[in-house]
Amino acid sequence: MELVVEKIGHRYGELVALEGIDLAVREDEILALIGPSGCGKSTLLGIMGGILRPSAGRILVKGAPPADSLNPFTYIFQDFALLPWRSVEGNVALPLEHHGLGAAELRRRVADVLARTGLAEFRTAYPKQLSGGMRQRVGIARALAVNPAILLMDEPLSALDAQTRELLMEDFLALWLRARTTAVYVTHNLAEALRLADRVAVLSRRPGRLRDIVAIDIPQADRATPAAQAQLAGLHDRLWGLIKAEAQIAEREVIAAGASYG
Template identity: 45%
Template sequence: MIEIRELRKTYVGQDGGLVEALHDVDLDVRPNEFLTVLGPSGCGKTTLLKCVAGLIPWDDGDILIDGTPVRGPGPDRSMVFQNFALLPWATVLDNVAFGLRMRGVGRAEREERARVLIKKVGLAGFETKRPGELSGGMQQRVGLARALAVQPQVLLMDEPFGAVDEQTRRLLQEELLSIWEEHRLTVVFITHSMEEAVLLGDRVVLMSARPGQIAEIVPVPLERPRSSDVGALERSGQYVEITAYLWDRLRDMHEEHRPAKAAG
């Protein structure tokens, strides 16, 4: 379980002034939950995720995982980035096994585990290729396999499908659902897409415009497993209703922060 209490984060903006990214964020992520996070651009979604990952410090508040305070990165968490973040000189096999190597796992064991995951994400036969020889969707599959290789309790995903085309995105969503249904990790998934948030999530956390706060948590009562018939799910009344509601809420946030037109 992830517990976030009264989290605040401020950073120095480009003009030298202080910018409050997060203000008194309170959030619980349940064990084995797939939680999606949605909000206006610049609302602090990625900042929140990096705090949970232990990649950046925060000013006030607490983050606990299973009761243990987060003080930095840990073996219980893995992160998948939008920009793939692969080692360009390393093969697919070495990229997937990289985290295991850093943890001192022997070569035979780490390569065996890496090969299993490479097959699971649909890249069997590409073990000796390098990132520059792969499409964007294939690179993101490598990133997902690398994150799963270290067997984390928590998977943190920062718009992982934002840099790929729509068809590839749909395939990756289905693969991720299938993998989650098998492993039941705790997942926190950042997205700009209402449709993606509803398709993947057990609950959707809606964040307010900066400074980021939890505006609302919307439950997604769609049946699981979902990977077997995504098309039927997206045509369901519940899916359409929740997606439309999220868009209405986001549109209202944009309207509230739109500069007023000058009179006259």
């Protein structure tokens, strides 16, 4: 299944957040959306999955989702969005419950996805008892439980510390290499984009426009080799060159806004 973004524009009141975005997410790829903070990349992701209504343009789907997909467009959230009153098991079961699967099938699916994400021994724990990394693992398990056709990931690692981020990225990559679900991965972290993405779409800042799409031709599994690392370093510099100036403006603007309160 392919996702086509057609002339998407979005404004919050006077503020133009997105303008004239044309983009296609190819089947089985990971497309990273990067850009400085405030460039509207999370807004674009919300529009792509149909939880935000764009001011202009439309989102099209080419092809049908797989028949066994219970929720073709599935999000993984930056703040995990777990229900604190449900256990790990309960949180993963939540998106399955209204599909009339039957108790046995539901239990089987939950157990299967918990085993795949290494959460089986935590199934009765509550979110508050888990570390940030484990909470996001639950978020990933919940997303995988519905067999998504497209994963929409909104800065899934941004709330985690650097070590946890590294561990979780490896785990996610291992899961992805097995299933190869199409994914859109929003991040402001170039290292994450270069580790995971097949293509990197760079957004400019206010109004958010598509500046460039950079393809990374090295398979994800081979990116740890020295030769690949050298090539990735070159890509890193190129991407950084695209967003550095705007990132600087974005940073200074936040400071100015903060100062006006004082």
